[in-house]
Amino acid sequence: MSKPIVAIVGRPNVGKSTLFNALAGENISIVKDTPGVTRDRIYADVTWLDHAFTLIDTGGIEPDSSDIILSQMREQAQIAIDTADVIIFLADVRQGLVDADSKVADMLRRSRKPVVLAVNKVDSFQKFMADTYEFYNLGIGDPVPISAASRLGIGDMLDEVVKHFPKQTGEIEEDDRPRIAIVGKPNVGKSSIINKLIGENRVIVSNIAGTTRDAIDTEVRRNGKDYIFIDTAGLRRKNKIKEELERYSIIRTVTAVERADVVILVIDAKEGVTEQDAKIAGIAHERGKGIIIAVNKWDAIEKNDKTVYEYTNKIRNILAYMPYAEITFISAVTGQRLPKLFELIDMVIQNQNLRVATGVLNEIMTEAVALQQPPSDKGKRLKLFYITQVAVKPPTFVIFVNDKELMHFSYTRYLENKIRDAFGFKGTALRFLIRERK
Numbered sequence: 326m327s328k329p330i331v332a333i334v335g336r337p338n339v340g341k342s343t344l345f346n347a348l349a350g351e352n353i354s355i356v357k358d359t360p361g362v363t364r365d366r367i368y369a370d371v372t373w374l375d376h377a378f379t380l381i382d383t384g385g386i387e388p389d390s391s392d393i394i395l396s397q398m399r400e401q402a403q404i405a406i407d408t409a410d411v412i413i414f415l416a417d418v419r420q421g422l423v424d425a426d427s428k429v430a431d432m433l434r435r436s437r438k439p440v441v442l443a444v445n446k447v448d449s450f451q452k453f454m455a456d457t458y459e460f461y462n463l464g465i466g467d468p469v470p471i472s473a474a475s476r477l478g479i480g481d482m483l484d485e486v487v488k489h490f491p492k493q494t495g496e497i498e499e500d501d502r503p504r505i506a507i508v509g510k511p512n513v514g515k516s517s518i519i520n521k522l523i524g525e526n527r528v529i530v531s532n533i534a535g536t537t538r539d540a541i542d543t544e545v546r547r548n549g550k551d552y553i554f555i556d557t558a559g560l561r562r563k564n565k566i567k568e569e570l571e572r573y574s575i576i577r578t579v580t581a582v583e584r585a586d587v588v589i590l591v592i593d594a595k596e597g598v599t600e601q602d603a604k605i606a607g608i609a610h611e612r613g614k615g616i617i618i619a620v621n622k623w624d625a626i627e628k629n630d631k632t633v634y635e636y637t638n639k640i641r642n643i644l645a646y647m648p649y650a651e652i653t654f655i656s657a658v659t660g661q662r663l664p665k666l667f668e669l670i671d672m673v674i675q676n677q678n679l680r681v682a683t684g685v686l687n688e689i690m691t692e693a694v695a696l697q698q699p700p701s702d703k704g705k706r707l708k709l710f711y712i713t714q715v716a717v718k719p720p721t722f723v724i725f726v727n728d729k730e731l732m733h734f735s736y737t738r739y740l741e742n743k744i745r746d747a748f749g750f751k752g753t754a755l756r757f758l759i760r761e762r763k
């Protein structure tokens with residue numbers, strides 16, 4: 326089930342960062358052992374009551390260059406329109422309504438995206454409430470007074486936001502076709518791969534109806550089975566600023582990954598694996614998606630009998646937090662191993678949906694505990710009572726223990742390896758939740 330995407334749009338200094346931080350809380354630094362990912366505050370996973378969504382920050386604007394503020398705001402709003410399910414339009418009660426607000430509000434209204442108008446810096450309802458009424462003039466609905474800094478009114482604002490989330494009907498999803506996102510840095514060959522896959526498999530349905538997001542969905546039929554490919558490369562924006570471009574490409578990646586079952590991370594064989602690849606891989610890893618690493622342009626490098634080994638080592642090193650990822654070496658130009666990609670996709674999806682019976686899991690755990698004593702601290706030893714699988718996509722296990730504090734990361738890793746030894750679970754992350762049993 327993909328999570329809704331929420332974006333914040335507004336002029337400089339209205340409090341976007343403050344609101345972002347208030348909503349994201351501790352979730353900003355994502356997976357701590359994912360290198361490179363924690364640096365950017367571009368998106369965060371937010372949970373509120375029983376709702377989960379991905380919050381994106383469409384980017385900062387330099388406040389002192391007033392002539393470009395509007396054009397940058399438009400750019401920012403366009404990103405939000407392209408990618409988000411709900412947009413929070415943030416205004417500032419102290420600065421009041423200004424012309425740029427109206428222009429951007431017009432743009433948002435025309436897009437027909439759900440917009441929640443929040444008026445920030447209403448630190449005291451008595452003092453500022455009356456001033457919020459002028460924001461009705463924007464014509465994008467009722468202003469919700471908030472104070473991001475003092476966390477006032479945030480709950481009411483989120484109530485409005487979640488009202489616009491797509492309804493989860495609770496029925497079985499009609500569309501069970503696997504969704505595959507092809508992600509990677511610019512120029513690694515994402516479009517070429519999609520084009521080649523389409524060319525060889527003929528059945529094409531581009532721009533599937535209902536695709537509102539800024540990614541092009543392509544249906545490919547192979548051996549009587551349908552696959553939906555989500556291309557993040559298809560549309561290009563003519564951004565001038567490099568950081569903006571990178572931010573935008575990360576936002577696109579997050580939104581595509583969010584919708585996907587399996588992520589194919591494309592790496593350029595000519596460049597080798599880089600920090601930026603690790604950052605992109607981290608996005609899929611955090612979200613528990615199936616992962617295949619495709620080293621593309623394999624035709625373009627000189628090889629000997631050690632080349633595959635060397636590339637594999639290097640990738641395993643840099644992407645050490647995802648040893649489960651499948652690696653394959655392909656060429657979009659010659660078509661080398663592209664058919665094998667489909668086999669890998671099938672396998673990864675199967676593994677994402679694999680369920681292991683509780684009895685078998687407990688046998689494995691008992692055996693593992695006998696082989697390697699659980700850790701202890703200050704005379705107290707970790708006891709593991711029971712393990713059971715509670716979810717798929719990704720496979721998620723709950724382990725009941727006597728004391729959570731004693732469950733070291735390394736021991737969880739050890740148990741994970743034992744489970745993988747028995748069942749493989751290749752291509753998918755596994756999640757472990759540790760619970761105390763009283």
Ligand code: GDP
Pocket residue numbers: 335336337338339340341342343344445446447448471472473474475
């Ligand atoms: P951004 O440029 O839109 O990201 O705005 P910032 O989040 O950086 O905030 C701009 C300024 O407004 C900072 O000095 C914040 O401390 C201040 N600010 C943010 N939220 C509030 C609020 O709710 N009340 C008040 N009084 N100040 C706020």
Ligand code: GDP
Pocket residue numbers: 509510511512513514515516517518558621622623624625655656657658659
């Ligand atoms: P994207 O930005 O990731 O979508 O990358 P493109 O598909 O636009 O490819 C970028 C460049 O790499 C183009 O010049 C392609 O012709 C080239 N390219 C893509 N795949 C391969 C490949 O498998 N081998 C070689 N030699 N070049 C490739």
